[in-house]
Amino acid sequence: MASSITIALDAMGGDLGCEAVVNGAGIARVRQPDVHYEFHGDEGQLQPLLDADAALKAVSTIHHTDVSVDMEDKPSQALRKGRKTSSMWLAIDAVKQGRAQAAVSCGNTGALTVMARMILRTMPGISRPALAAIWPTMRGESIVLDVGANVVAEEDALVKFAIMGEAMARTALGQPKPTVGLLNIGAEEMKGNEEIKAAAETLREADLDFEFTGFVEGDDISKGTVDVVVTDGFTGNIALKTAEGTARLIGDYLSNAMRRSFASRLGYLLARGAFNVLRQRMDPSRVNGGVFLGLNGVVVKSHGSATAEGIAAALDLAIDMARNDIITKIATDLHQVEEEENAADVEATEPEPSTV
Amino acid sequence: MASSITIALDAMGGDLGCEAVVNGAGIARVRQPDVHYEFHGDEGQLQPLLDADAALKAVSTIHHTDVSVDMEDKPSQALRKGRKTSSMWLAIDAVKQGRAQAAVSCGNTGALTVMARMILRTMPGISRPALAAIWPTMRGESIVLDVGANVVAEEDALVKFAIMGEAMARTALGQPKPTVGLLNIGAEEMKGNEEIKAAAETLREADLDFEFTGFVEGDDISKGTVDVVVTDGFTGNIALKTAEGTARLIGDYLSNAMRRSFASRLGYLLARGAFNVLRQRMDPSRVNGGVFLGLNGVVVKSHGSATAEGIAAALDLAIDMARNDIITKIATDLHQVEEEENAADVEATEPEPSTV
Incomplete structure (x- = not known):
């Protein structure tokens, strides 16, 4: 596989517009120099932003469209107005x-x-794609899917x-x-729905290439008890x-607490390096980006309100x-499981030899 | 209604045993002097603990049992070994x-x-009780139910x-x-399951004595967008x-960040009053206790690992x-809704006058 990669960006869909997207690519380019960027969006806005970053401009192309999908x-x-014309559609295409x-x-x-599924189609054996998020934990990072x-x-x-x-882990x-x-x-x-x-029974019995540890609870996500937490999109989205919301609430408590007295304000000044580290770890943009799994191609969803740093993380x-x-890794794993299932089905439906 | 209240305590069920329960009651007694406490548990353990707190002893009785339900x-x-004999059963009874x-x-x-439902029975119109939690938010506190x-x-x-x-709010x-x-x-x-x-449609159309604002998302809980967040026990338990887990993860980040340098350690010392405030706000024992709603009696579930402070909060x-x-408030509200439903049913099934 060639080392040169091209990433297509929907430059118009986010809350912060083209500027955050181009600046995000600028940050990512410094970290990963041999990547090409294809910006889909309004040329009138994109061109001056790229002109301001010569190094990024050298590895970028603009594909003009002024049709964007709104939040x-x-x-x-979105399909009615943006099928085949919107920046989102064109980036996936x-x-x-x-x-x-x-x-x-x-x-x-x-x-x-909807657009990703329509354009790229799901892999054999997958009826709907899942959105996987990378979650910070006490032991590093875990993957949670489906988150919505x-x-x-x-x-x-x-x-x-x-x-x-x-496969993603x-x-x-x-x-x-x-x-x-x-x-x-x-x-x-004995707990949980049917x-x-x-699913637990199937995973326990299947001959899989990974360790299925059984059930985990909500607080196990942050503990990092397992590398991959599997759930339905409703529960996963609400957990995420x-x-x-909890991180934001605690951030709010913390800044109120620090403004309480002269000593705490002075303490804050002295410890501000530590607070910056904390803020970075708590920053959702650091772990920004969910990946759609189960499609015949990679599509990464970044937060709607992602800043340039957030977009850079999604690009990484x-x-x-x-x-x-x-994609090849997932396809191989899925194919292997299908083969096993088919073999088991054949075995189960094989007629008794004595009945012939 | 008399102002004197008696609270029955299961003194044996928690991870920290009788001591945390008696000390928790000691803390609650100072805040709420005219309450009587009935301790269900091992007299040999309870008696010396009460002897050490004369003021609490004066408003307490011990009901001896050495049968306890394990975590x-x-x-x-639990029913096989503890029906009619365990500290948990006796407290509810x-x-x-x-x-x-x-x-x-x-x-x-x-x-x-299971025991609460068996002993107290559900109210008319309620098939299963719900567990309601009080959740800290940016605007104060909200109630989330069912949490499991x-x-x-x-x-x-x-x-x-x-x-x-x-009614609880x-x-x-x-x-x-x-x-x-x-x-x-x-x-x-258009989102969500059927x-x-x-439920949203029924709540929108019903003539209720409260404001149903529609759907809220996971981050709305901590924001305090509504006073009451309604969900099924699976989702609510995982959200809680x-x-x-997130609060614990951030606490972990914070203490690591504060140990980073000499300046941050000094800053921490100066700001430690503020950190104590933060720790108290983040402490799950402050908002400890879920209430079972829908039973013919009040049963409060405290965290299994609750400290004396946590138990005092559950007692409050x-x-x-x-x-x-x-209980009377909920019964009245439920009765009113049932009446309305029945009236609507009668109206719907009333024969056409002309057919007589």
Whole structure:
């Protein structure tokens, strides 16, 4: 595989517009010099921003469009106005056409899910893609999926999420043999809904190349108990947003506490280096970006409100996924599981020899 | 209603044993002097602890039992060994017998749910009780329910949770007209699963005494967007534990950051008053205690690992619920909704006058 990677960017979908996207690419370029960037968006806005960063301009191309998907658009509205013309559609299509190895957008999640699925199609055996997030933990980082691409997930979908999440953990976290857990309300086997119990049974019995450790609870995510936490998109999305809300609440408490007295203000000044470290660790932009898994191509979703730093983090992730050819890894793993299932089915339906 | 309240305590169920329970009551007694405490547990352990606190001893009685429910017991095991004999059963039974106005336990949630339901029975119209938690927010406190009493909740259960949570918000938060939201993965009407959409429609159309604001997302809990957040026990439990895990992770980051340099250590010393405030606000024991709603009596569940301070907070909540007679308030609200439903049913099934 050639070392040169092209990333297609939807430059118009985010809350902060083209400027954050171009500046984010500028930051990423310094860290990863041999990457080409394809900006999809309004040339009139993009050109002066690139003119201001000669090094980035040298590795970039602009693909003009003035059609953008808005944050408020329903997926159907987004398709009506932006199919084949919007910056979001065109960035994903660059992956489909083989020009780019990954697409990055900070636009509307619903529209991105629908367009990505329509353009890139799901892999064999996958009915719907999952959105995987990288979550900071006490032991480093873990992967949580699905964080919002699907409202419900049945047994089969949860099993596929485990397989795809495990492939991502090997690539994005560098874990040779990741551990995988299913999110539940208790570690005991009897708890949870029917889909989760059935998925746990399948994962326990299957001959998988990773360690399925059983059920984990909400606080196990931050503890880093397992490398991959599998859940349905409804629960995963609420867990992710609850964690973000809690981090913001504590940040609020902290800044109020520090303004309390002269001593605490002086203490804050002395410790401000430490506070900056803390702020960086708590900053959602550091772990910004969910990856759609289960599509025939890499699509990374960045926060809608992502700053240049946040977009750079999403680009790092996209480049990493593309360089390590995550799509082939997932496809291989899924194919292997399908083969095993088929073999088991054949065995189960084989007629008794004596009946012939 | 008499101002004298008796609280029955399961003194044996928690991880920290009798000592934390008695010391917790000692702290609560100072704040709320006219309350009587009934301790259910091992007399040999309880007596010396009470002897050490004369003021608490004067308002306490010991009901001896050496049978306790363990944290690892499944509800069926807990019932087999502890029905009618365990400290948990006896504390709840004191409410049933009318001797106590509330029971408090830091024992096994599953066993407590089953025993509370078996002894006190659910209110008319309620098939299963819900566990409600008080959650710290940017605007003060909100109530979230269910946080784990039920794995699934259908439309009717979610509607009842809204009615019960609203009654608790009037009592525990002192909100004359609380706002209520349904937890979902997006504020848009089209999102979410079928139960949530149906519950939202019923709540929107019903003639209720509170403001139903529609859907809220995970980060709205900490923001304090609404006074009452309604969700099923699976999602609520995972949200609660994810928030606890996030708070612990940030606490960990903070203490590591403060040990980084001489300046940050000195700064920490100067600002330690502020850090203590922060630690108190982040301390789960401050908001300790979930209340079972929908039973014919008040049962408060405290964290299994609750310290004396945590147990005192759970006692404060139990005393508050008992004093404000939350059970009658909920029963009245539920009765009113049932009446309305029946009236609507009669209207709908009334024969056409002309057909006679």
